[in-house]
Structure formats: C-alpha cells, structure tokens
Amino acid sequence: MLLQQIINGLTVGSTYGLVALGYTLIYGVLGLINFAHGEIYMIGAFMGFTTLALANLPFWFSIALSVLGAATTGFFVERIAYRPIRKATKSAQLISALGMSIVLRNLAMLAWGSKTLPFPRVLANDALDIAGARFSVLQAVIPLCAVALMFALNGYIGHTRMGISVRAVSLDPEMASMMGIESNRVIGAVFILGSALGGIAGMLVAMFYASISFDMGVIVGIKSFIAAILGGIGSIHGAMIGGLILGLAESFAAAYISPAYKDALAFVLLLLVLLFKPSGILGVSSEKGG
Amino acid sequence: MGAIRRERAGNKLVVLAGLWVVAMLTPFVVRDGYVIHLLNVLGIYVILSAGLNISVGLAGLLHLGHAGFYGLGAYAGAITSTRVIPGSWLGFWAGLPVAVVLGMLAGAVLGAPSLRLRGHYFAIATLGFGEIMRSLMLNLVEITQGPFGIKAIPSPRLGSFDLGSGARFYCLVFAVVTLVLLGLWNLQHGRFGRFWQAVREDEVVAQVMGVNVFAAKMWALMISSGLAAVAGWLYAHYVSYINPSNFSLDESILVLCMVILGGRGTFWGPVIGSALLVLFPELLRPIAELRLLVYGVALVVLMAVRPEGVVGTK
Numbered sequence: 001m002l003l004q005q006i007i008n009g010l011t012v013g014s015t016y017g018l019v020a021l022g023y024t025l026i027y028g029v030l031g032l033i034n035f036a037h038g039e040i041y042m043i044g045a046f047m048g049f050t051t052l053a054l055a056n057l058p059f060w061f062s063i064a065l066s067v068l069g070a071a072t073t074g075f076f077v078e079r080i081a082y083r084p085i086r087k088a089t090k091s092a093q094l095i096s097a098l099g100m101s102i103v104l105r106n107l108a109m110l111a112w113g114s115k116t117l118p119f120p121r122v123l124a125n126d127a128l129d130i131a132g133a134r135f136s137v138l139q140a141v142i143p144l145c146a147v148a149l150m151f152a153l154n155g156y157i158g159h160t161r162m163g164i165s166v167r168a169v170s171l172d173p174e175m176a177s178m179m180g181i182e183s184n185r186v187i188g189a190v191f192i193l194g195s196a197l198g199g200i201a202g203m204l205v206a207m208f209y210a211s212i213s214f215d216m217g218v219i220v221g222i223k224s225f226i227a228a229i230l231g232g233i234g235s236i237h238g239a240m241i242g243g244l245i246l247g248l249a250e251s252f253a254a255a256y257i258s259p260a261y262k263d264a265l266a267f268v269l270l271l272l273v274l275l276f277k278p279s280g281i282l283g284v285s286s287e288k289g290g
Numbered sequence: 291m292g293a294i295r296r297e298r299a300g301n302k303l304v305v306l307a308g309l310w311v312v313a314m315l316t317p318f319v320v321r322d323g324y325v326i327h328l329l330n331v332l333g334i335y336v337i338l339s340a341g342l343n344i345s346v347g348l349a350g351l352l353h354l355g356h357a358g359f360y361g362l363g364a365y366a367g368a369i370t371s372t373r374v375i376p377g378s379w380l381g382f383w384a385g386l387p388v389a390v391v392l393g394m395l396a397g398a399v400l401g402a403p404s405l406r407l408r409g410h411y412f413a414i415a416t417l418g419f420g421e422i423m424r425s426l427m428l429n430l431v432e433i434t435q436g437p438f439g440i441k442a443i444p445s446p447r448l449g450s451f452d453l454g455s456g457a458r459f460y461c462l463v464f465a466v467v468t469l470v471l472l473g474l475w476n477l478q479h480g481r482f483g484r485f486w487q488a489v490r491e492d493e494v495v496a497q498v499m500g501v502n503v504f505a506a507k508m509w510a511l512m513i514s515s516g517l518a519a520v521a522g523w524l525y526a527h528y529v530s531y532i533n534p535s536n537f538s539l540d541e542s543i544l545v546l547c548m549v550i551l552g553g554r555g556t557f558w559g560p561v562i563g564s565a566l567l568v569l570f571p572e573l574l575r576p577i578a579e580l581r582l583l584v585y586g587v588a589l590v591v592l593m594a595v596r597p598e599g600v601v602g603t604k
Binding site: 027033089101222268 | 346415419547582
C-alpha cells in the first residue's frame with residue numbers, strides 16, 4: 001500500500017516537475033508567470049493525439065512533432081502576447097498571459113472539440129510487480145524520462161553558450177545586455193525550451209491517463225506552478241523536487257486522508273511554503289519584486 | 291481660477307446626477323426582460339470589481355482569489371435565509387451583516403499571513419486561498435451540500451413585497467451599487483485613499499512618512515472582501531441556486547480583468563470594465579462558438595494597446 005502510493009506519487013509528481021521546469025525557466029528570466037504554459041502542455045498532448053490516432057504516424061515521429069508543436073506555440077505566445085508589452089506593468093502582462101491561455105484553450109476546443117478523447121495506447125501496458133505494488137511500464141518510464149530531461153536541461157543551462165546567456169539575463173538583464181547578450185534571443189530560446197518540455201509532459205500524461213481534453217492544462221498548469229514555487233522558483237532541480245513532493249503529498253492525502261481534498265492540498269502546501277520559506281526549498285533570492 | 295474650477299466641478303456633478311437618473315430609469319423605459327437581467331448582472335459585477343479595485347488598484351495588491359469571498363458571501367446569505375431564518379423576509383436582510391462580517395474576517399485571515407509577500411507571490415497566495423475556499427464549499431457537505439449546491443434560496447423581499455426579479459431587483463441592486471460607490475468615493479478621497487496611494491507608489495517612503503503599511507493593506511483587503519460578500523449575498527438571492535462552480539478561479543480572473551481593462555486605481559474604471567465584459571460577450575452571441583476566443587484575443591490586444599486600461603492615465 002505504502003509503496004504503491006509512492007510509485008503513483010512519483011509518476012504524477014514527475015509530470016508536475018516537467019511542466020514546472022517551463023514555469024521556472026520563464027519566471028527566472030522574465031519574472032513573469034506564463035499562464036499559457038498549461039495550455040502549451042495541452043497542445044503537446046493534442047499534437048500527439050493527432051499524429052498518433054488520426055495520422056497513424058510512428059511513435060517516435062509523433063513525439064518529435066508534439067514537441068515541435070508545443071515549442072512553436074510557446075515561441076508565438078511570447079512574440080504575440082508578451083514581447084509587445086514587456087515594459088508594461090506586471091498586471092498588464094498577467095492579463096495578457098491569461099488572455100493568451102483563453103485563446104489557446106478555445107482554439108483547441110474549435111480544432112478538436114470539447115469532448116474528452118481517448119488517447120491511443122502506445123507502450124504495452126504490462127504491469128510490473130515489486131513487493132506487492134503493481135505499476136505499469138509507463139509508470140517507470142515517466143519518472144525516468146522526467147529526471148533525464150531535467151539533467152539534460154541543467155547541463156544545457158550550465159555548460160552551453162546559450163545556457164550561460166540565459167543565466168546572465170536572469171541574474172541581471174541590464175548588465176547582460178551591456179555585455180552584448182541579446183536578451184530577446186535568450187527569452188525566445190527560453191520559451192522554446194520550456195514549451196518543448198511542457199509538450200513532452202503533455203504527451204506522457206496523455207499516454208498515462210489514456211484520455212485528453214481541451215481544458216486539461218488548467219489545473220495541471222496551476223499545480224505545476226505551485227510545484228515550481230515549492231522547489232524555489234528559478235531553480236531547475238527545485239522545480240523537479242517541488243513536483244515530486246507535490247505528487248507524493250497528493251497521493252498520500254488521497255489514500256490516507258480523503259480524496260476530496262486532494263486539489264486543495266496543493267494550495268495549502270503553497271500557503272505554508274509562502275509563509276515559512278517564500279523562497280522555496282532550493283530558492284536563493286527570496287523575492288523578485290512585483 | 292478657483293471659481294472656474296468650482297464651476298467645472300459643479301458641471302461634472304450635474305452630468306453625473308443626470309447619468310445616475312438615466313441609469314436608474316433605464317429598466318422602466320427599456321422593458322425588455324433580457325436587457326434588465328443583464329443590467330442586474332452588471333450591477334453585481336460593479337460591486338465585485340469596485341471592491342476588488344480597492345486592493346488591486348488602490349493598494350497595489352494583485353488579488354486572484356476574489357471569487358472565494360464572493361462565494362463566501364453567497365453561501366452565508368443563502369444559508370441564513372434557507373436554514374437560520376427560513377420562511378421570513380427577514381432571512382434575506384439578516385444575511386447581509388452575516389455575509390459582510392464573514393467576508394471581512396476571511397479577508398483578515400488571508401491578509402495576516404500573505405500581506406508579507408510581494409508581487410506575484412502575493413497573487414499566487416490569494417489564488418490558493420480562493421481555491422481553498424471553493425474546495426471547502428465543495429467538501430463541507432453538511433453545511434454547503436457540496437457539489438449539489440443550495441437550491442430554493444428565497445428571493446429578496448421587503449415584507450410581502452417581492453424584489454426578486456426584473457426591474458424590482460434592479461431597484462435593489464441599483465440602490466446597493468449607489469451606496470457602495472458613494473462609500474468608495476469617500477474612502478478614496480479621504481485618509482484611507484491617501485494612505486493607499488502612498489503605499490502603492492512607494493511602500494518604503496510611505497512607511498517613513500508614518501503610514502502603517504500593513505494596516506493600510508489589511509483594510510484594503512478586508513473592505514474588498516466585505517464588498518465581494520455583499521455581491522455574493524445579492525447574487526445568491528437573485529439566481530436562487532448556487533453551487534461551488536459559480537465561484538471558480540475563472541470568476542476571479544473575470545473580475546480582475548474588469549478592473550484592469552477599465553483602469554485600475556481609477557474610480558470609474560471598474561464600472562466601465564464591468565460594462566465592457568458583461569455586454570461584450572452578448573454582442574458576440576451570434577458567433578457563440580468563437581465567443582471566448584474573441585474575448586481572449588480582446589484581452590491580449592487591449593493590454594498591448596492600453597496596458598493601463600480604458601480610463602487609465604499613465
């Protein structure tokens with residue numbers, strides 16, 4: 001029972017973590033909550049659906065297209081809704097972001113309809129058995145995938161030229177631009193990267209639950225953002241740790257307290273963290289002004 | 291100079307009084323039931339957004355949980371008139387103080403821990419609080435009947451005179467809106483208004499000048515929440531059936547959009563923003579499928595063109 005909850009919690013938590021990576025990257029560079037990020041995750045899932053179920057493309061090709069679709073969406077979201085008003089107040093940017101999320105959600109509804117759709121089974125659903133806990137192959141693949149991607153992202157940010165530029169812009173945008181870093185290019189890259197990871201997460205979750213709907217990004221988006229804050233927004237490891245903690249907490253709460261309060265739990269955790277350690281578990285600077 | 295200014299102010303007052311009379315008489319001239327319904331809904335949103343404007347616009351607190359307080363007021367009112375004092379017109383009126391007190395208390399409960407937070411952190415904390423309140427509405431089944439909601443909420447009455455629908459309800463809403471706006475006008479142009487403005491412009495300077503920043507923010511939040519509860523109290527008795535989905539995050543966002551689109555921190559901004567967002571979707575009714583899409587596009591475009599809102603000045 002305990003082990004079962006841990007496995008379930010890790011599966012769900014690692015998808016929160018993957019989505020949280022996108023929030024943390026974008027918040028780190030722009031100080032902006034990308035409210036459309038949950039919708040980008042949804043777009044990833046629907047691209048997977050379209051290419052797998054409707055176009056019958058091979059699995060790997062479908063994953064590539066779903067990542068590409070999500071990344072392109074992220075790129076355009078930044079160009080259309082955020083770049084033109086980068087100098088405006090935070091609340092104007094927030095409303096623009098919310099507007100963009102409404103646009104994407106409704107475009108998806110027009111394109112794919114408002115019904116929940118079945119997602120094709122890709123990986124054989126063989127159940128594995130460890131000490132009485134049963135889990136599917138996918139439940140092993142998802143956390144491994146998430147953690148691998150987190151390390152890849154960390155390596156990219158830590159060691160490539162673009163990654164160093166990203167860190168420079170997030171630490172001090174003015175200084176970075178004086179040093180000849182084109183912040184617009186960096187911001188564009190961050191949106192593409194974060195959205196690509198969101199797209200993969202969308203695809204993985206769609207495979208796990210075997211169903212998708214146009215509004216699937218809303219609650220996952222909010223919870224993943226909470227995960228990013230739990231871990232310390234701006235931190236890559238923090239996003240993953242926050243995601244895993246949230247997933248485990250939900251899984252335990254559903255099993256041992258009551259499934260009814262599962263969704264509220266994320267918010268209670270959030271308030272507790274904000275109260276006692278607003279910088280999150282791995283956060284460094286406590287506040288980025290508003 | 292002084293005389294000219296006084297004369298202008300006098301003219302402005304005459305225009306306002308004229309508009310007020312026009313607004314009051316509209317439902318008696320336009321006798322279309324649907325239009326009157328829209329005006330009733332508009333009135334409720336004006337109370338909500340004018341209230342939210344105090345924290346978002348005046349005190350500079352980005353608040354994403356307003357719907358939680360709206361719901362709290364609605365449930366407080368509905369429970370008072372269906373269970374505490376059922377079968378009497380007094381139940382409706384008794385619900386008002388209950389809703390306001392609970393709303394303001396909840397505002398204080400939110401503010402006490404979260405007002406230490408800044409910017410987006412505060413916004414996310416309020417979002418969380420609003421969602422927790424909705425979760426309580428959903429899960430405290432003995433009190434709220436959970437997802438089934440509360441049905442058969444009696445309509446507002448004064449003695450045996452029914453105020454529950456059409457132009458009659460409009461008179462009630464209009465009276466409340468007028469009182470709320472008058473009260474806010476006084477608050478905004480009095481001591482509180484100056485404190486809030488000082489806090490919004492520069493917290494540190496305000497503190498140095500002797501403004502109790504925490505108290506100023508706390509009052510802003512509590513008054514916002516109290517007004518949201520008033521709106522909820524009216525709404526519950528107007529529609530006679532409420533359930534938790536009426537008070538979701540989308541509702542908080544809608545009201546926030548009203549404030550920001552209209553022009554946050556301005557007096558008439560929330561009124562104009564409410565009118566835009568209540569009436570605009572109606573204009574789009576013929577293209578119902580695309581309604582929300584156009585609404586989203588409009589938000590993005592408006593923020594690009596006028597990030598300070600329709601009547602904003604900056």
